[in-house]
Amino acid sequence: MSSQLSLDNIRSVLIRLEETIIFGLIERAQFRQNLAIYRRGEMWRELEGESLVGFLLHESEKSHAKVRRYTSPDEHPFFADLPKPILPAIEYENPLKPNSVNINGRVRASYEWEIIPFICEAGDDRQWGSSSVCDVANLQNLSKRVHYGKFVAESKYLSQQGRFQPLVRQGDAAALMEAITDEAVERQVLDRVHRKTVTYAAEFESSSCGHKINPDAVREIYRRWIIPLNKEVQVQYLLERGI
Amino acid sequence: MSSQLSLDNIRSVLIRLEETIIFGLIERAQFRQNLAIYRRGEMWRELEGESLVGFLLHESEKSHAKVRRYTSPDEHPFFADLPKPILPAIEYENPLKPNSVNINGRVRASYEWEIIPFICEAGDDRQWGSSSVCDVANLQNLSKRVHYGKFVAESKYLSQQGRFQPLVRQGDAAALMEAITDEAVERQVLDRVHRKTVTYAAEFESSSCGHKINPDAVREIYRRWIIPLNKEVQVQYLLERGI
Numbered sequence: 006m007s008s009q010l011s012l013d014n015i016r017s018v019l020i021r022l023e024e025t026i027i028f029g030l031i032e033r034a035q036f037r038q039n040l041a042i043y044r045r046g047e048m049w050r051e052l053e054g055e056s057l058v059g060f061l062l063h064e065s066e067k068s069h070a071k072v073r074r075y076t077s078p079d080e081h082p083f084f085a086d087l088p089k090p091i092l093p094a095i096e097y098e099n100p101l102k103p104n105s106v107n108i109n110g111r112v113r114a115s116y117e118w119e120i121i122p123f124i125c126e127a128g129d130d131r132q133w134g135s136s137s138v139c140d141v142a143n144l145q146n147l148s149k150r151v152h153y154g155k156f157v158a159e160s161k162y163l164s165q166q167g168r169f170q171p172l173v174r175q176g177d178a179a180a181l182m183e184a185i186t187d188e189a190v191e192r193q194v195l196d197r198v199h200r201k202t203v204t205y206a207a208e209f210e211s212s213s214c215g216h217k218i219n220p221d222a223v224r225e226i227y228r229r230w231i232i233p234l235n236k237e238v239q240v241q242y243l244l245e246r247g248i
Numbered sequence: 249m250s251s252q253l254s255l256d257n258i259r260s261v262l263i264r265l266e267e268t269i270i271f272g273l274i275e276r277a278q279f280r281q282n283l284a285i286y287r288r289g290e291m292w293r294e295l296e297g298e299s300l301v302g303f304l305l306h307e308s309e310k311s312h313a314k315v316r317r318y319t320s321p322d323e324h325p326f327f328a329d330l331p332k333p334i335l336p337a338i339e340y341e342n343p344l345k346p347n348s349v350n351i352n353g354r355v356r357a358s359y360e361w362e363i364i365p366f367i368c369e370a371g372d373d374r375q376w377g378s379s380s381v382c383d384v385a386n387l388q389n390l391s392k393r394v395h396y397g398k399f400v401a402e403s404k405y406l407s408q409q410g411r412f413q414p415l416v417r418q419g420d421a422a423a424l425m426e427a428i429t430d431e432a433v434e435r436q437v438l439d440r441v442h443r444k445t446v447t448y449a450a451e452f453e454s455s456s457c458g459h460k461i462n463p464d465a466v467r468e469i470y471r472r473w474i475i476p477l478n479k480e481v482q483v484q485y486l487l488e489r490g491i
Contacts, residue, residue: 021278023454024273024275028271031267032268049335051334051335057315060315061311061312061315064310064311064314065308065311067307068304068307068308068311069381071306072295072300072303073377074381077377091294092292092294092295108343116287134312134315134316134320137315201451204447204450204451205448205451208267208444208447216465234330
């Protein structure tokens with residue numbers, strides 16, 4: 006099995022990403038919801054039909070595509086119309102089976118319309134630029150975390166082929182969802198994320214500037230959105246991979 | 249005096265930026281130095297003569313310029329050849345006098361050739377993309393921190409005109425440097441930054457993944473680079489502002 010699929014390696018990538026995700030949410034929570042930056046239309050008619058956040062995310066992806074970000078098996082763009090890499094290709098070790106799973110549409114909708122109102126105070130403080138810069142980073146981090154489910158699923162599949170092969174053959178999504186679910190591990194993740202957020206938020210508290218994030222809110226974001234979306238990727242990936 | 253120039257407001261902006269800067273340095277320190285991403289030339293001949301980091305920084309600034317980031321008085325670009333905003337202008341309250349102070353060339357050189365070797369383990373782990381994404385954010389945050397010196401200097405000038413006017417009139421940079429220096433405040437900043445980094449680094453430690461940053465190193469970065477560059481901006485700004 007590829008070392009990228011060892012559970013220890015996957016675990017350490019996901020744990021390390023927690024710091025990045027938690028900190029990014031804390032950064033964003035210092036600003037108001039600023040919902041205007043997620044709306045398309047009249048206010049941003051110069052932005053090719055996109056919202057301010059969508060425009061900046063698209064621009065970021067265009068730049069990153071040029072330097073071949075999306076040729077890496079653990080990276081997934083939000084936009085389909087990206088330029089070709091201008092740098093020569095890298096041959097990545099890719100332990101995944103070919104697949105087209107990309108649920109960034111749902112990642113973006115959940116983030117903009119559910120997570121933002123969940124962590125930010127209502128209202129508009131006109132910090133549109135700073136909020137959008139946070140959002141682009143957060144969306145890219147959440148996408149990475151959610152789509153890492155492909156590596157998790159491949160690892161589980163290879164270590165328990167006898168269990169997974171019949172479910173994949175039957176295309177039984179509900180049974181696959183049950184097979185990949187480990188409630189004890191999910192509880193560990195939620196507890197660890199909560200503990201980390203308590204530490205970070207306490208430090209921000211002492212700086213006493215801006216809105217503080219509630220550690221329970223970060224735990225909830227993992228429980229309601231990050232973990233379920235990650236599991237959705239796992240199931241879709243297994244259904245596409247075949248046996 | 250504009251509320252942007254109240255010492256309380258300035259202080260709270262700078263303290264809040266500390267979290268962002270410290271966290272960005274911790275993020276970068278998980279990767280090796282990867283000095284290849286700072287070199288121009290053969291390896292990146294497709295990148296318009298830039299290094300990988302320079303190319304991505306330039307691309308980021310082009311996008312942000314389109315949505316008028318650099319029309320804000322607290323934002324300073326690294327590149328001069330940026331596109332015009334495509335969004336209509338915002339009238340910012342600008343409490344600064346007109347000036348052209350921009351020391352991002354020194355910010356970038358210090359970061360790439362001094363700070364990176366100071367915080368990252370030597371060597372190359374091929375995490376070029378992730379390292380560069382961190383670098384672009386760090387350079388932009390450091391630039392903001394350093395150039396915030398303009399607001400600090402204007403505030404000091406307005407509150408002690410009798411002291412500053414003769415020095416500005418004489419163009420006495422050394423005396424201005426002495427006049428803006430407050431060693432007690434500098435010690436407070438260094439102690440606070442050290443304390444914050446201890447907290448954050450301890451939390452990363454328990455995640456036990458990647459290289460840990462040394463809290464003394466972050467303190468040193470403030471002492472050797474951030475504070476002196478900020479003071480340099482203050483002096484240059486006062487010399488340009490006139491009386």
